[in-house]
Amino acid sequence: MRRTVLHGLFALVLGALLVAGCSRDNMNVNAPPSKSTSSGAPSLFKGNATGDPAVIATLLKVNQQLAAQGLNVAIESADFFTIGNGRPSARLHQLPYRWVPNDPRRSADGDNIRYLVDVSHGTTISGLSSAQTEGAIDAALSTWASDAALKKVTLEKRPYTGIDPSIVDGLEGFGGIGTPFQADIVNAGWYPRGFFDAIGGPGGGSGILGVTFTFIFVDGNGNPSDINGDNYIDEAFTETYYNNTFGDPSNDRAGFPWAINVPLPAIDVQTVALHENGHALDLGHFGPPPNAVMNPVYAGIRQSPFPPDDAGMNAVWSSWPNP
Numbered sequence: 334m335r336r337t338v339l340h341g342l343f344a345l346v347l348g349a350l351l352v353a354g355c356s357r358d359n360m361n362v363n364a365p366p367s368k369s370t371s372s373g374a375p376s377l378f379k380g381n382a383t384g385d386p387a388v389i390a391t392l393l394k395v396n397q398q399l400a401a402q403g404l405n406v407a408i409e410s411a412d413f414f415t416i417g418n419g420r421p422s423a424r425l426h427q428l429p430y431r432w433v434p435n436d437p438r439r440s441a442d443g444d445n446i447r448y449l450v451d452v453s454h455g456t457t458i459s460g461l462s463s464a465q466t467e468g469a470i471d472a473a474l475s476t477w478a479s480d481a482a483l484k485k486v487t488l489e490k491r492p493y494t495g496i497d498p499s500i501v502d503g504l505e506g507f508g509g510i511g512t513p514f515q516a517d518i519v520n521a522g523w524y525p526r527g528f529f530d531a532i533g534g535p536g537g538g539s540g541i542l543g544v545t546f547t548f549i550f551v552d553g554n555g556n557p558s559d560i561n562g563d564n565y566i567d568e569a570f571t572e573t574y575y576n577n578t579f580g581d582p583s584n585d586r587a588g589f590p591w592a593i594n595v596p597l598p599a600i601d602v603q604t605v606a607l608h609e610n611g612h613a614l615d616l617g618h619f620g621p622p623p624n625a626v627m628n629p630v631y632a633g634i635r636q637s638p639f640p641p642d643d644a645g646m647n648a649v650w651s652s653w654p655n656p
């Protein structure tokens with residue numbers, strides 16, 4: 334009898350694990366947002382986190398800082414695009430998230446999704462100008478905007494006004510804490526190796542080309558919200574940071590300089606921007622195989638979506654702005 338009960342429990346747990354695994358990998362799964370955890374711990378601080386423990390600890394610490402300031406947003410995920418060895422993305426809840434059209438909490442411009450490039454962090458040690466960086470990011474956004482899967486959404490560029498738009502850098506001690514909600518998708522620019530060591534775990538600074546953080550809205554108890562009842566937790570904003578270590582002649586990554594349209598061992602900014610802004614548009618990593626812009630490890634110049642990227646975008650955006 335006892336063995337049967339235990340067996341049943343084991344099957345239940347295994348089933349739950351399988352469902353959790355599916356929801357991570359299949360963007361069509363409608364997993365409901367989590368309610369309060371039975372332990373009483375706010376899910377803001379820990380849901381079903383996965384990823385490098387050092388990264389998760391950093392994300393949880395950032396969320397505690399945000400909660401202490403009374404902000405109703407929390408980091409939900411950090412996605413790393415690397416060269417050489419891959420690095421697991423970190424997720425705090427394992428729940429899928431989406432932008433909410435017309436969301437007043439992020440001062441949404443109707444159904445448009447707004448992006449911004451912080452040109453004050455635009456130059457690379459490898460010699461790119463801020464205009465070159467901005468041009469590569471604009472080209473990447475333009476590529477997604479012209480993808481058939483995104484024909485129902487307008488990607489709208491917002492000007493950089495001189496007001497710092499990003500907050501993860503400031504929370505980690507790299508500059509001030511900026512003012513969010515100037516745009517939905519923030520390309521925060523080039524940051525030093527120490528920032529990627531701080532947020533990427535051991536060795537992060539030498540392997541991570543770029544990282545995108547996804548923030549979600551949370552209620553007063555720290556639980557994710559779903560105001561439009563679409564069974565996705567509500568996205569607040571994203572921040573993407575690019576690693577200025579590459580091409581710095583003073584270190585071990587000198588041989589992999591940031592450039593535009595130059596093959597390996599140079600790193601193409603537009604390729605990395607296309608990948609990172611794919612995250613901002615709610616694509617996760619997949620493969621290889623198959624080859625895709627959203628493979629987690631850099632594999633040379635890829636400035637156009639592959640069929641799996643299109644399929645992913647179609648799953649996210651085909652019904653926009655309706656749930």
Ligand SMILES: [Zn+2]
Pocket residue numbers: 412413414608609612618628629
């Ligand atoms: Zn990525």
